[in-house]
């Protein structure tokens with residue numbers, strides 16, 4: 001059985017290779033067997049690096065704002081080990097690059113934690129974009145911050161929570177911390193980016209400073225935008241001219257910007273993003289699990305199309321960080337109802353590779369995933385069915401058998417070459433379990449904060 005090279009999935013069928021000596025030079029080092037298929041590695045273009053996944057620390061899916069307090073139950077573990085397990089899990093599925101939106105809110109720890117995350121990516125061998133968190137506005141509740149929740153909490157719970165209201169570092173200090181993280185980076189496979197968490201959590205002064213710094217340093221920006229219906233409602237009040245128009249006015253929109261989610265974007269806003277060369281990272285499962293909806297991606301196909309990428313956001317369909325399934329879900333959700341598909345396999349693979357590469361600032365990456373295509377098609381009657389369609393219908397992590405990033409073999413037959421994944425996971429779980437007594441005490445308070453958040457937004461008209 002021939003090997004297949006699918007260098008341009010969705011554009012052209014795979015090339016059959018009878019003998020490995022016929023492989024192009026850069027692929028000569030790949031360990032291949034008959035029946036294998038090689039394609040450019042997909043990029044996970046939005047995530048948060050959960051070594052311990054959210055459900056495992058008790059964060060059950062809910063509406064986004066109600067769910068966010070449950071992230072307080074994330075166990076305190078070593079940031080290196082946490083990232084090592086998260087990146088290792090992805091590499092085992094054949095994903096060669098990831099966007100890591102770091103969650104730490106402590107500017108003093110950012111340089112150390114960023115260093116640990118970058119070391120983990122280097123030890124696994126994957127490509128990394130590290131988005132450094134920037135925020136200074138309306139913590140806990142839009143339109144007023146923590147005090148908005150006080151009427152919905154018992155005095156005792158409010159007193160217990162008041163001590164955890166964040167005190168944000170000055171804008172200059174936050175931006176300097178990003179530059180310090182970037183200065184400490186020596187790995188050419190890593191790109192450090194500005195990570196404003198979302199416009200609802202950033203003051204205008206912060207957004208304007210980031211736009212300016214991005215031009216000055218040529219540094220990319222990665223930001224959540226218009227994920228939930230409540231964000232839409234609040235940002236419409238805060239920016240009467242429209243939040244996207246405002247961002248354009250301050251020079252925030254450019255090809256150096258990727259926005260995550262964008263579920264609530266309106267047609268005129270999508271057009272503006274297309275015109276400015278902004279990329280949108282879609283996280284279809286996260287949008288369903290946190291009840292934000294379905295992003296309006298297929299609707300943009302007519303006017304040149306929005307450049308979109310795909311991300312797991314730590315909340316994949318089977319909660320197993322399988323980007324292949326995420327690609328399938330996006331393909332199905334955006335398929336429409338007409339006789340002929342408008343959003344095709346080509347769009348999905350372009351999103352996962354070309355646009356994903358742009359989001360992690362590695363547009364010229366030459367990374368490859370080897371797939372056990374023989375196993376994937378073991379019961380097929382014909383062997384000339386379009387490979388891109390086969391992958392979008394049936395591919396999942398278990399068929400990924402090799403990963404090569406920048407010429408280095410990162411994974412072979414599910415085993416990582418850089419680290420012992422099972423040992424790292426066992427150690428991380430031991431650290432998490434050691435933190436369990438503290439988390440156990442936190443759980444009732446987190447439950448009260450989530451309930452107060454739900455009660456607060458229920459008072460917003462039309463959003464029960």
Ligand SMILES: [Zn+2]
Pocket residue numbers: 046047048101224260313
């Ligand atoms: Zn996210």
